[in-house]
Amino acid sequence: MNTPVKEDRTAGDRLTRYPKHIREDWFGRVYVYLCVALMVVTIFSIVWFIASKGLNPFVSGAIGIPDLLLGHVWKPEGEPPLFGALPFLAGSASVSFIAAAIAAPFGFCAAVFMTQIAPKLGRTVLQPAIELLAGIPSVVYGFVGLSVIVPFLRDNFPGQGFGILAGAIVLSIMILPTVTSIATDALSTLPAGLREGSFALGATRWQTIYRLILPTTLPSLLTGIVLGISRAFGEALAVQMVIGNAPHVPRSLLESAATLTSIITLEMGNTVGGSLHNNVLWSLALILLLMTFLFVFIVRMLERRAKR
Amino acid sequence: MGEKAFFTKDLSVYYGEKQAIKKISMDFPSREVIALIGPSGCGKSTFLRSLNRMNDVIPGARVEGQIWIDGRDINDPATDVVLLRQKIGMVWQKPNPFHKSIYENIAFGPRYHGIRDKKKLDEIVESSLRKTALWDEVKDRLHRSALALSGGQQQRLCIARSVAVQPSILLMDEPASALDPVSTAKVEELIAELKREYCIVIVTHNMYQAARVSDKTAFFLMGDLVEYDTTQKIFTNPSHRSTDDYISGRFG
Amino acid sequence: MKAKLADRIATGAIIAIAGLIMAILAGLIAYLLFRGLSHVSWHFLTSPPQSFKKGGGIGPQLFNSLYLLVLTMMITIPLGIGAGIYMSEYAKANRVTDFIRLVVEVLSSFPSIVIGLFGLLVFVNLFQMKYSLAAGALALTVFNLPLMVRITEQALRGVPREQKEAGLALGLSKWKTIWSVMLPMAFPAIMTGTILASGRVFGEAAALLFTAGMTTPKLDFTNWNPTDPQSPLNPFRPAETLAVHIWKINSEGRAPDAPEIAAGASAVLIIIVLLFNLGARTLGRAIYRKFTATK
Numbered sequence: 044m045n046t047p048v049k050e051d052r053t054a055g056d057r058l059t060r061y062p063k064h065i066r067e068d069w070f071g072r073v074y075v076y077l078c079v080a081l082m083v084v085t086i087f088s089i090v091w092f093i094a095s096k097g098l099n100p101f102v103s104g105a106i107g108i109p110d111l112l113l114g115h116v117w118k119p120e121g122e123p124p125l126f127g128a129l130p131f132l133a134g135s136a137s138v139s140f141i142a143a144a145i146a147a148p149f150g151f152c153a154a155v156f157m158t159q160i161a162p163k164l165g166r167t168v169l170q171p172a173i174e175l176l177a178g179i180p181s182v183v184y185g186f187v188g189l190s191v192i193v194p195f196l197r198d199n200f201p202g203q204g205f206g207i208l209a210g211a212i213v214l215s216i217m218i219l220p221t222v223t224s225i226a227t228d229a230l231s232t233l234p235a236g237l238r239e240g241s242f243a244l245g246a247t248r249w250q251t252i253y254r255l256i257l258p259t260t261l262p263s264l265l266t267g268i269v270l271g272i273s274r275a276f277g278e279a280l281a282v283q284m285v286i287g288n289a290p291h292v293p294r295s296l297l298e299s300a301a302t303l304t305s306i307i308t309l310e311m312g313n314t315v316g317g318s319l320h321n322n323v324l325w326s327l328a329l330i331l332l333l334m335t336f337l338f339v340f341i342v343r344m345l346e347r348r349a350k351r
Numbered sequence: 352m353g354e355k356a357f358f359t360k361d362l363s364v365y366y367g368e369k370q371a372i373k374k375i376s377m378d379f380p381s382r383e384v385i386a387l388i389g390p391s392g393c394g395k396s397t398f399l400r401s402l403n404r405m406n407d408v409i410p411g412a413r414v415e416g417q418i419w420i421d422g423r424d425i426n427d428p429a430t431d432v433v434l435l436r437q438k439i440g441m442v443w444q445k446p447n448p449f450h451k452s453i454y455e456n457i458a459f460g461p462r463y464h465g466i467r468d469k470k471k472l473d474e475i476v477e478s479s480l481r482k483t484a485l486w487d488e489v490k491d492r493l494h495r496s497a498l499a500l501s502g503g504q505q506q507r508l509c510i511a512r513s514v515a516v517q518p519s520i521l522l523m524d525e526p527a528s529a530l531d532p533v534s535t536a537k538v539e540e541l542i543a544e545l546k547r548e549y550c551i552v553i554v555t556h557n558m559y560q561a562a563r564v565s566d567k568t569a570f571f572l573m574g575d576l577v578e579y580d581t582t583q584k585i586f587t588n589p590s591h592r593s594t595d596d597y598i599s600g601r602f603g
Numbered sequence: 604m605k606a607k608l609a610d611r612i613a614t615g616a617i618i619a620i621a622g623l624i625m626a627i628l629a630g631l632i633a634y635l636l637f638r639g640l641s642h643v644s645w646h647f648l649t650s651p652p653q654s655f656k657k658g659g660g661i662g663p664q665l666f667n668s669l670y671l672l673v674l675t676m677m678i679t680i681p682l683g684i685g686a687g688i689y690m691s692e693y694a695k696a697n698r699v700t701d702f703i704r705l706v707v708e709v710l711s712s713f714p715s716i717v718i719g720l721f722g723l724l725v726f727v728n729l730f731q732m733k734y735s736l737a738a739g740a741l742a743l744t745v746f747n748l749p750l751m752v753r754i755t756e757q758a759l760r761g762v763p764r765e766q767k768e769a770g771l772a773l774g775l776s777k778w779k780t781i782w783s784v785m786l787p788m789a790f791p792a793i794m795t796g797t798i799l800a801s802g803r804v805f806g807e808a809a810a811l812l813f814t815a816g817m818t819t820p821k822l823d824f825t826n827w828n829p830t831d832p833q834s835p836l837n838p839f840r841p842a843e844t845l846a847v848h849i850w851k852i853n854s855e856g857r858a859p860d861a862p863e864i865a866a867g868a869s870a871v872l873i874i875i876v877l878l879f880n881l882g883a884r885t886l887g888r889a890i891y892r893k894f895t896a897t898k
């Protein structure tokens with residue numbers, strides 16, 4: 044019997060007091076626990092730092108929460124300065140929802156194509172294409188939006204081309220991969236017998252899709268859409284490049300507007316740290332942060348329903 | 352019958368609420384082959400896996416009772432499971448060589464256990480491969496990938512890998528069920544050869560294999576040990592009706 | 604008959620939409636290459652940008668992007684693999700694990716601009732790193748870590764259980780089994796995922812505006828002393844990356860050839876990202892083939 048590790052080795056050299064395998068397991072455990080702890084610390088400090096900055100304007104009494112959320116005039120340099128964030132909330136919400144409304148049918152159709160109509164072609168061509176779309180950097184989307192979509196809208200519709208519609212179109216392409224991949228997952232995990240059963244009853248493919256497949260996968264499809272909205276809501280540069288950045292509540296889709304992210308991007312670098320203007324920008328960042336939690340919560344709810 | 356290699360006392364295994372093994376006490380003599388047989392789901396593999404605490408890997412599995420090896424209960428929380436496993440080799444149904452060279456597959460264990468000397472390692476590799484009758488087949492390609500070997504060769508390599516760390520017990524979980532008849536025969540010859548040095552516990556669903564290779568046979572049914580006796584007795588004159596039914600094929 | 608007609612129309616529409624998506628991608632890439640490549644030259648790739656004159660390049664930005672990617676990965680990979688190992692091998696099915704899963708999910712859902720702002724508060728101001736490569740790399744680490752954790756966890760879960768058991772049964776410690784048996788087997792999947800993640804990091808801009816900054820000091824590419832403020836290797840100098848540069852010239856470019864520079868820089872960026880994608884894909888396929896052909 045070989046006993047390469049002697050348990051009764053005399054103490055003295057502190058490192059060899061414990062057998063190698065025990066030291067190894069300690070090291071491993073400490074290492075992975077540290078990595079995880081660091082992640083947890085990070086997320087708490089993100090919340091802590093942004094919240095403490097972002098709550099400052101309210102705590103100091105400079106403005107009230109309703110002033111920020113419901114005020115529709117943004118005049119930080121005015122006399123008195125006005126910080127109404129409604130234009131940005133409206134802008135962020137409308138670009139994200141319109142983008143999702145465009146991306147959802149596209150994503151669903153792409154998923155149906157990949158799972159029900161031409162799986163082979165879908166896997167070899169469409170799937171990689173959509174993954175590539177996901178890999179294209181947002182500034183590149185912004186650049187293309189600025190040099191293709193904005194001029195196109197300007198030439199064919201009233202207005203300058205910049206606005207909610209331009210932002211929503213750019214975002215819809217950006218979130219298409221998210222929506223599509225979740226829809227594809229949902230469709231491909233359908234029980235095989237479901238489809239065959241429906242065909243056997245004489246239903247056409249389309250009837251099967253919209254009477255059977257669409258209702259059963261709806262919670263998962265919604266998950267994809269919410270994830271898409273979440274991504275669109277937080278996207279900064281691509282939107283900022285095409286939306287026009289006028290801080291008022293837009294009355295049409297073709298009018299210049301602004302979002303939470305675009306105003307932060309533009310003004311954060313141009314304000315003095317500690318000033319009220321700067322602090323209110325942090326409040327906007329806090330809203331973005333809270334929205335993320337809300338989206339994660341909704342996604343979790345939907346996933347729970349999809350599992351049932 | 353010679354000395355005891357190890358024994359279990361009231362060993363039970365639970366998966367969640369379900370009791371897969373029900374209070375089994377068994378003695379395992381050294382230098383003999385003990386076959387565990389029974390219909391699938393009877394707990395024979397679970398029992399085997401609890402002998403080197405491999406069930407620790409499975410979430411929700413819980414083991415009660417004792418397993419005594421070398422005067423220690425391996426289920427005792429104070430037992431160092433890593434040291435324990437050096438004494439117990441294991442072979443699986445599907446050959447699972449590491450994705451390394453043939454040489455590395457065998458040298459990996461001994462090197463980890465403190466043998467750094469290259470010459471010594473070479474010797475261990477050679478003797479392990481000779482014991483498993485692989486040496487002549489692979490000696491010219493020791494540093495090629497083990498995955499290039501045939502299934503039967505891979506399985507014998509896995510046996511050689513276990514043997515290289517000098518265990519006293521070998522656990523085999525249906526070691527031949529994924530192999531062709533020729534490879535199966537080779538593995539069975541090997542078992543007959545290896546029992547000179549080791550206590551071998553083999554799970555098999557093939558009753559002829561049990562009859563061919565083992566000295567003692569244990570029949571499991573629904574987590575119970577129904578009968579444990581010499582292979583001769585089990586296959587010619589079993590004491591229990593259900594054993595008889597099973598070995599004569601009158602069983603579902 | 605009506606149902607049949609509806610079926611045909613719907614099928615046609617779905618195929619048309621699939622085709623349209625392909626067309627959008629093809630058009631996008633063709634447009635970028637067509638408009639941008641004519642402006643890309645050796646001079647463009649290596650010379651510094653000009654503020655008010657024609658003929659500026661993207662040399663320092665390109666270098667900054669690559670260097671920042673390396674710095675980021677040097678921090679992210681060990682952390683991500685460690686946390687990924689935890690998720691796959693150490694986490695028990697309990698509330699703590701559920702909580703950590705939630706942390707990873709939330710962390711990956713944060714908008715990159717928020718992570719950039721966090722970087723501004725903590726790395727740039729609190730740790731007094733100023734606008735620097737180091738602050739940028741840390742922000743990108745926060746941005747990339749959840750993805751890296753997921754990649755590692757999935758790769759480790761893909762390793763057959765028998766391999767792990769074989770390691771343990773030989774009397775290896777748990778850590779040794781993970782490190783020397785499981786990780787090498789998971790390596791191809793981790794590698795492929797990491798390359799894809801690199802593409803994402805390479806194109807990221809929003810997290811960098813307020814961490815790595817929007818300027819680059821005059822660099823002396825003959826000076827390789829990492830502590831010298833003029834050295835390109837100094838991790839504590841500000842660094843505008845290629846993606847940030849594209850954004851900046853589009854929103855406030857003053858050079859007369861700004862649109863061409865933006866187009867050229869976008870083409871370069873997209874080519875590099877495509878290379879990352881293609882690289883990951885071919886590597887994944889090659890390794891898959893190697894493992895299946897020898898079996």
